[in-house]
Amino acid sequence: MIGGILVFIGSYTTDGSKGIYVYRFQPTTGELVFTGETAAETNPSFVVVSPDKRTLYSVSETGKYEGKPSGAVSAWRLDAASGALTLLNRQATGGTSPCHLSVTADGRFAAAANYGSGTVCLLPLAADGSLLPGQSVQHEGSGPHPRQKGPHAHSITPDPRTGRLYAADLGIDQIRLYDIVDGALRAAAPPALEVAPGAGPRHLDFHANGRWLYVINELDNTITHFSRADAASPFKQVGAVPTLPAGWVGESTCADIHIHPNGKLLFGSNRGHDSIVAYRIDPATGALSLIGHTPSGGQQPRNFAIDPSGRFLYAAHQRTGNVVGFRLDPESGALAPLGVELKIPSVVCVRFLSLD
Secondary structure, eight states: OOOSEEEEEEEOSTTSOOEEEEEEEOTTTOOEEEEEEEEOSSOOOOEEEOTTSSEEEEEEOOSOBTTBSOOEEEEEEEOTTTOOEEEEEEEEOSSSOEEEEEEOTTSSEEEEEETTTTEEEEEEBOTTSOBOOOEEEEOOOOOSSTTOSSOOEEEEEEOTTTOOEEEEETTTTEEEEEEEETTEEEEEEEEEEEOOTTOOEEEEEEOTTSSEEEEEETTTTEEEEEEOSSTTSOOEEEEEEESSOTTOOSOOEEEEEEEOTTSSEEEEEEETTTEEEEEEEOTTTOOEEEEEEEEOSSSOEEEEEEOTTSSEEEEEETTTTEEEEEEEOTTTOOEEEEEEEEEOTTEEEEEEEEOO
16 A cells, blocks of 8 residues: 655646645655646645545636636546546536635535635535536625625535534624535524624634534634534534734734644634744633744745644745745644745645555
């Protein structure tokens, strides 16, 4: 069996980027060794790998696809030995500017969030991993912030315990909940989780214990904590913490959020303050206590990723076009520059894939 760890990096193709970049991760040093690149359709800004590790999916974050107001998702056959990607097919997302996608744990569906149109899309997957035509659902509503004149679905993430899909919509201050019934999206009961007015939920992460959920809010620079008694119970909001240092003055918006593999730490990215914020997770309650802020090594840290061992973190900076590596202390949460940096124009997303 082929082992090792591959790293896939998505980007915008409007500033000289080739599309999707592939690296092989060196777990001892944290070095990323270039393997190849794939000229994808316009703006493969976010990528995800199927549970069977045979297929990679990427969004095409555009406002028009095949002459219609839509973005698209591409399916790529993955060669684990070389990291090479071969296009299988593409499908429209039924909405504009898809910026995030996920694959269900059973490998039967891909789900995409269309930021521009405020819709979410469910695409069935064929046995070979290719995409079949899907269904889209329109969100409705608005919020008090100037960027909340309408819905803007920003991510859609499966609950690892229940399979329910959680779609964070920046424009309506809700995380919309969907079940998959007879191959289609159906609003769950209750249909949504609420965050503070004007918060602008963007991305989220589930704790491995199944009881805690954390949502990073782009517009008011906070992280909202939800809790539930068990997987059969609904989440209830516990509280929120800031992502910026007390007293800091300036323009900044949040982007990405990840829980450390050990479940003890949580990290988020700040664009403007250009930092990674670290919090400690209380093992009894899930409450967050601040560890500190680390300069991210570039401007506008869009997404970041933690390697499977939990010893390294890599931040992707859209504005400065660089991915910067950090050594991560799994106990203290401290980040130290690693001396590893990649230059990729308009870089957005970093995704690890363990082949072991």
